[in-house]
Amino acid sequence: MNDITGKMRKAFRDAEGGLFGDVEKADVGDQVVVLMKQGYTLMSWADAFFPDSATPAHVSRATADVILEGRGAHYTAPIGSGSLKVKIARKLKRENQLDVDPQRNILITPGSDSGLFFAMIPFVQDGDDVMIPDPSYPNNAQNTHILGGNVIDVPLDPAKGWALDVRAFEERITPATKMVVLTNPNNPTANVFRREALEALAEFIIRHDLVCVVDQAFEDIIFDDIEMVTIASLPGMWERTISVFSFSKGMGLSGYRVGYLVTNDVIMDKLYGTAVSVIGATNTAAQAGAEAALDDPSFLNDYRRIQKYRRDFCYKALHDIPGVRMYKSESGILSWLDVSALGAESDVVKHLRDHAKVLVNGGSVYGPSGRGHIRVVHGVLSSDEKFEDAVCRMRKALLDLSKNRKREASC
Ligand SMILES: Cc1ncc(COP(=O)(O)O)c(C=O)c1O
Structure with missing residues (x-):
């Protein structure tokens, strides 16, 4: 048989699925179940x-009601449930210092992984450089590769608790750099980037006319009264940032597969225009559960x-x-x-x-x-x-x- 992988994009050709290698991939197939049984x-x-x-009882109930009443069998709009977006807008104002129009600046996604990818698709093309703090969430690099871009790893500083230092970005920027992808709070280091560092990074991003994608999937649980700063709320950043959020991590609703993107009218217009083909729509009952979680997040x-x-x-x-x-x-x-x-x-x-x-x-x-x-x-x-x-x-x-x-x- 011809090697059909030869026809694939390089990032797919290089991907290890776990079917043919001897790597044990816990995120593929039933490996997890097997290991837990052992x-x-x-x-x-x-x-x-x-x-x-x-799962909080009120979240389960709201989800079940939608299914039992038969509403769960139908789509919401591909860009997400209007009532959920209204609740998210309130949360964004309260927690993220973002005052947005729920029907223009929010798009519900089936989990934030798909949102993260969707946020990068419009911008990253063959040959673009994407700056990514190192270490960080592996999907940031994988998405860049899938879209034909090159990753520029920008080391965080372990001596300072994996802090972000804008000088490391300055030293590595290239003429082909188009985007910075940030995970804040960071995964795997679990630190929260400080206001001063984010302000310096924002100034760098604006000066070099870059796009910023920021993944705030872990923002709900922050310890020791550390300030969580949403980079899109800093001056000049709303115009060039797509923020990615999730109900999976802090709220413990990973199986619901609900996340959301937040950005300005110009970028969102294009995302709304392509949402049906890229993400379809998010599960209707799960969106109702997410709405209940925001109604009472105690x-x-x-x-x-x-x-x-x-x-x-x-x-x-x-x-x-x-x-x-x-x-x-x-x-x-x-x-x-x-x-x-x-x-x-x-x-x-x-x-x-x-x-x-x-x-x-x-x-x-x-x-x-x-x-x-x-x-x-x-x-x-x-x-x-x-x-x-x-x-x-x-x-x-x-x-x-x-x-x-x-x-x-x-x-
Ligand atoms: C930093 C980060 N962002 C996004 C995701 C994706 O989460 P979900 O698609 O469940 O929202 C994960 C999952 O591990 C993650 O660690």
Whole structure:
């Protein structure tokens, strides 16, 4: 048979699906189910409370009502439910300092992954350079490659808690640079970019006439009273920014597949014009559930308390292990550890799988600066007890690894 992949775009040709290689991809097929049946604790999916049930009752009820009344069998407009957009506009004014017209500046998407891709499609073409902080969410790079662009990795500063430094952008900009894609709060490092750094970045983006796509999927849960700044609200940025939001992470509604894009009239006109062919429409019942979540978001207070407890527990249990350097998360459901002193990152991931029965992510997939790190999703499971047990197993396994390394070094 001819190799039909030869006809594909390079990014698809190069993609590893997990069917033919021997890589175990937890995000493909039923691998997750198989691993969980074997007793592994999955701390590698950024999915709050996974695999347990934690949906607020009023959200479930609103979703079920739409299905039981038969309305769920019909489309909303491809750009999203008008009433949901009104609620989102109120939230944007309250939380994001964005005063928008709900019927002109918001587009509902089936999750924010599709929104992130849709935000980049109009702009990124063959040969365009896209600047992406490193490390960051792997889709930022993959989307760029799919669209024919080149990624310019812009390293974050680990010594300053993975802060963003605009000088690193200045040093790397090229004549072909068209876009900056930012994930704030960042995944995998779970830090929140500060106002001063974002103001400097905004000035850089405007001076170089770039487009900004910002993914704020993790904005709902921020710790220690750190200020969450929406870059689109800074002077001069509304004209050139598409902001991407999600109900998946902080609200724990990943399976609902609801996200939204927010941008100015000029860009939105084009997105509205192509929404049917690019995203279709978002699930009707899920949009009703999302609307209920915005009507009464008080459950977020509990979620913030739970995730702060998880963040603190994880930090306390793991940060003092010899050979581990740990960054205290400032947001969400992720913890990020430098384990380079304990060996190759893939060996540490394997060691945790084999000795703690915990699955975590190796850091390299998040960009070159992620090498030697692991990402632990501390926000999984609804039971604190089961979560604590998994973290204690990790502590023991990492302590053993650390002792073994020390012994080897002294031989
Ligand atoms: C930073 C970031 N953005 C977006 C997404 C996509 O989330 P969803 O499509 O469920 O909204 C993820 C999921 O892991 C993520 O980590």
